[in-house]
Amino acid sequence: MRIDRHRLIGVVAAGIMALALPAAARTAPGGAKAEVVRGVEARAKLAQVISDQLFSYAELGFQETETARYLTTLLEKEGFTVERGVAGLPTGWVARWTNGSGGPVIALGSDIDGIPKASQTPGIPWRQPMVEGGPGHGEGHNSGQALNIVAALAVRDWMVRTNTPGTLVLWPGVAEELLGGKAYLVREGVFKGVDAAIFTHVASQLATGWGQPSGTGMVSVEYTFKGESAHAAGAPWRGRSALDGVIAMANGWEMRREHLRPEQRSHYVISDGGDQPNVVPSQAKIWFYLREQSFDAIATMLKTADDIADGAAKISSTTVSRRLLGTAAIQHFNRPMAEAAQANIVAVGMPKWDADDQAFAKAVQANVGATVHDGLETELAKLGPPPAKPASGGSDDVGDVSWTVPTITLRYPSNIPGLPGHNWTNAIAMATPIAHKGVEAGARVMAMTIVDLLTRPKLLADARAYFRDVQNKDQHYIPVLASDDAPATWLNAETMARYQPDLAKRYYDPQRYGSYLEQLRVKWPTLGTGPAEAK
Numbered sequence: 429m430r431i432d433r434h435r436l437i438g439v440v441a442a443g444i445m446a447l448a449l450p451a452a453a454r455t456a457p458g459g460a461k462a463e464v465v466r467g468v469e470a471r472a473k474l475a476q477v478i479s480d481q482l483f484s485y486a487e488l489g490f491q492e493t494e495t496a497r498y499l500t501t502l503l504e505k506e507g508f509t510v511e512r513g514v515a516g517l518p519t520g521w522v523a524r525w526t527n528g529s530g531g532p533v534i535a536l537g538s539d540i541d542g543i544p545k546a547s548q549t550p551g552i553p554w555r556q557p558m559v560e561g562g563p564g565h566g567e568g569h570n571s572g573q574a575l576n577i578v579a580a581l582a583v584r585d586w587m588v589r590t591n592t593p594g595t596l597v598l599w600p601g602v603a604e605e606l607l608g609g610k611a612y613l614v615r616e617g618v619f620k621g622v623d624a625a626i627f628t629h630v631a632s633q634l635a636t637g638w639g640q641p642s643g644t645g646m647v648s649v650e651y652t653f654k655g656e657s658a659h660a661a662g663a664p665w666r667g668r669s670a671l672d673g674v675i676a677m678a679n680g681w682e683m684r685r686e687h688l689r690p691e692q693r694s695h696y697v698i699s700d701g702g703d704q705p706n707v708v709p710s711q712a713k714i715w716f717y718l719r720e721q722s723f724d725a726i727a728t729m730l731k732t733a734d735d736i737a738d739g740a741a742k743i744s745s746t747t748v749s750r751r752l753l754g755t756a757a758i759q760h761f762n763r764p765m766a767e768a769a770q771a772n773i774v775a776v777g778m779p780k781w782d783a784d785d786q787a788f789a790k791a792v793q794a795n796v797g798a799t800v801h802d803g804l805e806t807e808l809a810k811l812g813p814p815p816a817k818p819a820s821g822g823s824d825d826v827g828d829v830s831w832t833v834p835t836i837t838l839r840y841p842s843n844i845p846g847l848p849g850h851n852w853t854n855a856i857a858m859a860t861p862i863a864h865k866g867v868e869a870g871a872r873v874m875a876m877t878i879v880d881l882l883t884r885p886k887l888l889a890d891a892r893a894y895f896r897d898v899q900n901k902d903q904h905y906i907p908v909l910a911s912d913d914a915p916a917t918w919l920n921a922e923t924m925a926r927y928q929p930d931l932a933k934r935y936y937d938p939q940r941y942g943s944y945l946e947q948l949r950v951k952w953p954t955l956g957t958g959p960a961e962a963k
């Protein structure tokens with residue numbers, strides 16, 4: 429088997445400059461926070477337009493072309509300096525805005541990609557795709573950039589008025605569903621000189637956390653088997669089936685699975701199974717996500733998969749090579765930053781849901797077999813310590829950012845509790861008043877927390893100290909990417925090309941319609957169980 433890299437080199441994050449705060453920036457925190465919250469409220473319309481617009485683009489990972497064009501154009505108009513095509517990602521960008529000289533550098537990120545086959549009409553509580561078989565925002569990644577942008581613009585105005593120095597850096601999570609982008613941004617040095625990063629992710633709560641959360645880090649890796657074609661009936665003994673190699677690898681993995689830690693998660697699809705049955709497949713591919721909870725365990729799991737691939741190649745007399753398609757480090761979030769954000773979460777509180785919001789949420793929960801049935805969250809969660817033994821689960825490549833600079837994730841309540849995730853049901857609320865109210869609440873917390881980071885040098889110092897002395901005490905960042913790995917930008921290209929013309933007919937037109945629901949003529953709230961055939 430050809431593997432040209434086992435170069436897992438520990439890298440400690442770059443040093444961060446200590447920064448003094450000029451006297452002019454010392455506005456009363458209460459006053460400053462009230463001011464940026466007013467700035468967010470004044471931009472509620474902008475946040476709705478951005479969320480609805482991105483929902484209508486419904487673009488899959490690596491193909492977020494319209495989304496990137498729209499967001500970068502908007503940020504340029506607002507005075508940000510935009511760099512496009514960052515880190516070999518055609519849809520990657522970084523937008524920077526600086527006031528004065530020096531001052532903290534704060535990075536705000538959020539994902540932008542959708543989910544295959546998750547097309548769904550927003551505001552309809554039963555299955556009703558907008559484009560049959562098409563992609564959709566079945567994870568709610570249409571909303572986080574709206575939150576970040578309105579918070580950044582509110583803070584920008586306050587920084588200008590009070591002469592507060594600092595830099596705001598906005599960046600997208602490209603192809604997060606493929607764990608395909610953030611490690612490349614890290615490798616490219618996008619976070620060099622950044623003092624603190626706040627990442628936003630849609631949820632049903634307004635919350636944050638510190639330490640290692642439940643979940644996993646992972647590698648996404650595809651094994652390509654090569655054999656020899658032959659007439660599958662006339663001369664099968666002349667052929668060597670690459671599909672046999674794939675199936676042997678899958679079976680080998682299933683045998684090994686029982687002897688892996690229960691916390692591991694691993695799954696695969698056969699991404700190429702050959703062409704047609706009467707031709708012995710000369711090429712076949714199997715694509716794995718391998719997930720574990722420490723850098724070492726992830727490296728061991730990848731080695732195990734390589735060994736099983738080698739065995740499968742021997743069994744089938746084929747050859748095998750592997751290609752890295754994505755990676756996500758385990759996550760670790762910053763305690764001082766989380767505590768600062770939590771104080772702002774408590775000050776902001778959950779959105780004021782009205783009876784329509786709650787009736788709609790309950791209708792969705794009843795129709796889709798949700799795990800809870802009491803509507804939207806109304807109580808804030810407490811900020812607790814991290815789990816002593818984190819449960820297993822999904823991954824997010826914000827992990828790579830979190831091992832590069834002090835980072836937190838702010839979760840905001842734009843979706844309905846109890847949904848399965850990565851599913852059309854998770855798209856239902858994402859261009860409705862529920863999503864819009866959740867984004868606005870999150871943007872208030874974000875703006876207030878940026879004010880904390882810009883005006884409290886001790887907070888930044890504490891964040892650095894936690895990062896250095898607590899987070900990095902027992903393990904360090906081990907990037908999986910080698911210098912010759914490149915983003916898997918071909919993924920989703922064919923799917924997006926197939927559906928984009930149909931999606932384009934339904935792009936949101938904010939010049940003509942007050943909301944996407946209005947454009948789609950969806951009554952709010954639409955309740956009930958829908959037409960019989962929809963069930």
Ligand SMILES: [Zn+2]
Pocket residue numbers: 539567569604629
């Ligand atoms: Zn996500």
